[in-house]
Amino acid sequence: MDIQILEGVFDANERIARENEALFREHGVLAVNLMASPGAGKTSLVSRTLELLSGELSIGVIEGDIASSVDAEKIKSYGVPVVQINTGGACHLDAAMIREALGHLDLFSLDLLIIENVGNLVCPAEFNLGEGLRAMILSVAEGHDKPLKYPLMFSQSHVLLVNKIDLLGLSDFDTGELRETIRRMNPAMEIFEVSCRTGEGLQAWADWLKRRVRESGKEGNP
């Protein structure tokens, strides 16, 4: 006997993601899902963003890691609310983990929620968290060919931060070639070239993010 099912493998996650999305919208919070491979500079970018924006915006952070609370401790020193999620082996965050973490945050008091995903260029792109903005980092040390090798995340993200541009002189990284690949793959993608070490380029990113927060806040609280 044949039975029709037509049930998506990610349907359960999508349902919770839509609920998260509704929560963010109700509270006028812009949630940013920050994804990148390990060592690309996710925690450094979160730190730098807090330095530039925490005076003007109320920001919360969710730190996703397979294990340890090393990153959460670093972020805590900025005096912002932080929730640590340890996935216990899973290679990505999912919507249910975010839902649980939101129980530890006062969404009413936040303008921006930065969710640092698990370091991985593949799996996090598969799981919608209900975020309003999908951001990713590619560091110069990883090479400019990564969009072709890991296309899903590059095709799904709204913004790309090219980090560690202070290393450009030491590598064969071709920014022009990267931009051309991205242009053909995801023409709407916003690109910022930054160095979390020297601070170069970060003000432009912070200004852009601030605008996005203001826009989504307006949508949430008309």
Next chain:
Amino acid sequence: MHELGVTESIAGIVLRHAEMNGARRVIKVNIKLGELTGIVDHYVSFYWDLVTRDTIAQGAELNFTKVPVVAYCNKCREEFRIQEYDLTCPRCGELASDIISGREFMVESIEIE
């Protein structure tokens, strides 16, 4: 990379529907898999045996239908297969295309007895 978790989700869906329909055994599972998902069917099949051990789905055949990545040009109003994730329309050269398939991942049907 997360094929194990994904296979567990598939098994959950399959077993729920099999039990609802009073199955004694699941013979075949038909899965639609988009090429943009990055899921490797070979590994799903590998984990399947592990995940369904001692269940009525043990030994069921997994049949994957691959869905190519297809885009739609908003200018020409035509569909085209995407090569190397290049969204440039092969006909007009415009970059005004949307990906319309390739992300599917769905249990379409099962065969039970």
